[in-house]
Amino acid sequence: MIKYFHFARISFGDHLKNRLRAFTRFLIFMLLAWVMIQMWRVIYANGHTPDGISLTDMSWYIGLSQLMVFLSPRIFVTIDDDVRSGNIGYFLNRPMPYLWMRFSEGFGALCGNILIYFIFGIPFLYLLIGNVPDCGTSVLLPIMALLLSASVLHLLFQIGCGLSTFWTNDAVFIYHSYQKVMILLGGMYAPISLYPDFFFPQILKFLPFAAMVGNNAGFLLPNTGDSFIELFLLQLFWIAIIVVALSGLYQICLKKVEVNGG
Amino acid sequence: MKTSVRVENLHKFFKIRKKTSLIRSFICPEYQQVQAVDGIGFSLNEGEKVAFVGPNGAGKSTTIKILSGILYPDTGLVEIGGFTPWIDRQKLAFQIGTVFGQRSQLWYHLPAKDTFELLSYAYEMGRNDYKTRVKSLVGEFDAGEIIEKPVRQLSLGERMKCEIIASLLHRPKILFLDEPTVGLDVVSKGVIRDLVKRASDEDGTTVLLTSHDTGDMERVCDRVIVIDHGHLVMDQPVRDLRSGYIREKIVHLAMKETEIDVRMAGVDVIEARPHVLKIKVDTSRTSVEFFLQQAMQKSALVDITVEDPPMEDIIKSIYANGAGRLASS
Known part of the structure; x- marks a missing residue:
């Protein structure tokens, strides 16, 4: 395991060195969070107030959901590039599986983002919203822990999208499709509890998309009845499932590696 | 081993x-x-x-x-x-x-x-x-x-x-x-x-x-x-x-005569300048010794260098023969 730690460590340092990339990404986060929170301000101002959810809590929910998406580095782009260029082949004769080498690197970069977004992102949300959540600041700590494991899950999904290049020759559209499903079924723009019944919100809560987005930020909403342990275990369950699925997929991909020419 | x-x-x-x-x-x-x-x-x-x-x-x-x-x-x-x-x-x-x-x-x-x-x-x-x-x-x-x-x-x-x-x-x-x-x-x-x-x-x-x-x-x-x-x-x-593979030699001659006629089977002139000749000898048809004897009869030789062809030519020849053999099979 120590080798994976060192790959993550080097990637962490390398990620933080690229300050321009980190800054522009953070700017986009601020812009999106501002737009989405403004949208809910308009909805509340027009009297459409969801039952029992204050504007402050809704704004924190939206801001933290946006933040989750920005924590994971775009690892699918790297894998997509490796597969298309054939570079993946040149990583296969190393004494560690390519898949987990890239995961370690992604996790290192994720830790870099955690540092940036927890130090600057959460204070930014506080300044934007103007208030702490109704249930106090103590709720932010378990949410930050849930966001970390949610980002790991998001990272694993991205790796799956990256590997899809073996069949599609382009992971970008697969990732975009995945992202739309995550936005819709995960509750990115509105809590799942507000979804109409035909969406079966009680089932959506147990899907990996909600485990990545809605459940975590939803932890601060009143009357959800979720416990931290339940939400965390649900994330671990999905992480385990995705890890097994990726391992199987990776074995199939290995047989499809083709590196023509010198 | x-x-x-x-x-x-x-x-x-x-x-x-x-x-x-x-x-x-x-x-x-x-x-x-x-x-x-x-x-x-x-x-x-x-x-x-x-x-x-x-x-x-x-x-x-x-x-x-x-x-x-x-x-x-x-x-x-x-x-x-x-x-x-x-x-x-x-x-x-x-x-x-x-x-x-x-x-x-x-x-x-x-x-x-x-x-x-x-x-x-x-x-x-x-x-x-x-x-x-x-x-x-x-x-x-x-x-x-x-x-x-x-x-x-x-x-x-x-x-x-x-x-x-x-x-x-x-x-x-x-x-x-x-x-x-x-x-x-x-x-x-x-x-x-x-x-x-x-x-x-x-x-x-x-x-x-x-x-x-x-x-x-x-x-x-x-x-x-x-x-x-x-x-x-x-x-x-x-x-x-x-x-073992190549049956060719490159011979450089420096001679007293301005030019000499070295035409014979298996001998190709690569370069001819006054007093200087560069010749390719196919040793399966003519030996280098025989060629030099003939050359010496026509002019006094000032200098003689006998070389193998460059390795690149050897490899080229192997490729050509390999391809030929494949084509015939």
């Missing part, structure tokens, strides 16, 4: 999508199979340095990629240090080092020393062992300054030195080099060749080297395997190539 690499009846096909109409290609794409490796077999002994040469598309790189565990073959047997490369990838990785001249195993934005450190963890080297090894290799390759710079700032020759250090770090028993001198200038080529040869001689590392540059073959290797169209065309010691 112990066998280090054993390859038997290796076959590899690539599936290439045929170009058809847009709709047909979308609904029912058609593929054609291209045979990259066709029944190759050879073995390498421990510590042997073998050149693996052939024209573009001959299947050299594909074979090396199968041997190093990158590609799956369609059929055939490969055994390297008791492992089957595509099955025992992780275990084999500790036994082999690879350098692909057109690809890099170094992290582009990081100094090479950071890559060495990462690789040392990947190869589970002890800290003291790693420090001693990297110090020794960096000293040997005279790379003290270059390993401090980010890889993107290195010249091709400097990068290649770092690539070879990276591949030798974990003391591999077998080193696969795929065109390690491609794109390098004459001086850098010489340095890289000497370093590979010395590293192999010191550690007893088996080397399998592909290259289009016959200089790599002559300076580094003891044996040459020539392949073409996926077939093995020739396998013999490098020193026997000149004496």
Whole structure:
């Protein structure tokens, strides 16, 4: 395991060195969070107030959901590039599986983002919203822990999208499709509890998309009845499932590696 | 001597999508199979340095990629240090080092020393062992300054030195080099060749080297395997190539007469200037001795030089004969 730690460590340092990339990404986060929170301000101002959810809590929910998406580095782009260029082949004769080498690197970069977004992102949300959540600041700590494991899950999904290049020759559209499903079924723009019944919100809560987005930020909403342990275990369950699925997929991909020419 | 690499009846096909109409290609794409490796077999002994040469598309790189565990073959047997490369990838990785001249195993934005450190963890080297090894290799390759710079700032020759250090770090028993001198200038080529040869001689590392540059073959290797169209065309010691394969000699004559007539069977004039002649003698038709006797009868000779043709011409001739043989079969 120590080798994976060192790959993550080097990637962490390398990620933080690229300050321009980190800054522009953070700017986009601020812009999106501002737009989405403004949208809910308009909805509340027009009297459409969801039952029992204050504007402050809704704004924190939206801001933290946006933040989750920005924590994971775009690892699918790297894998997509490796597969298309054939570079993946040149990583296969190393004494560690390519898949987990890239995961370690992604996790290192994720830790870099955690540092940036927890130090600057959460204070930014506080300044934007103007208030702490109704249930106090103590709720932010378990949410930050849930966001970390949610980002790991998001990272694993991205790796799956990256590997899809073996069949599609382009992971970008697969990732975009995945992202739309995550936005819709995960509750990115509105809590799942507000979804109409035909969406079966009680089932959506147990899907990996909600485990990545809605459940975590939803932890601060009143009357959800979720416990931290339940939400965390649900994330671990999905992480385990995705890890097994990726391992199987990776074995199939290995047989499809083709590196023509010198 | 112990066998280090054993390859038997290796076959590899690539599936290439045929170009058809847009709709047909979308609904029912058609593929054609291209045979990259066709029944190759050879073995390498421990510590042997073998050149693996052939024209573009001959299947050299594909074979090396199968041997190093990158590609799956369609059929055939490969055994390297008791492992089957595509099955025992992780275990084999500790036994082999690879350098692909057109690809890099170094992290582009990081100094090479950071890559060495990462690789040392990947190869589970002890800290003291790693420090001693990297110090020794960096000293040997005279790379003290270059390993401090980010890889993107290195010249091709400097990068290649770092690539070879990276591949030798974990003391591999077998080193696969795929065109390690491609794109390098004459001086850098010489340095890289000497370093590979010395590293192999010191550690007893088996080397399998592909290259289009016959200089790599002559300076580094003891044996040459020539392949073409996926077939093995020739396998013999490098020193026997000149004496055994080619039946031509290049003769330079400096003479008293301004010009002489040397027309005879098997003799071609390559270059004729006043008092100087450069002749190609086909020794299967005319011996050099006979030719020189004839020349001496026509003019007093001031100087005589007899050379083998350049190695490049020898290899060209092998390719041509190999292709001819394939065509006739």
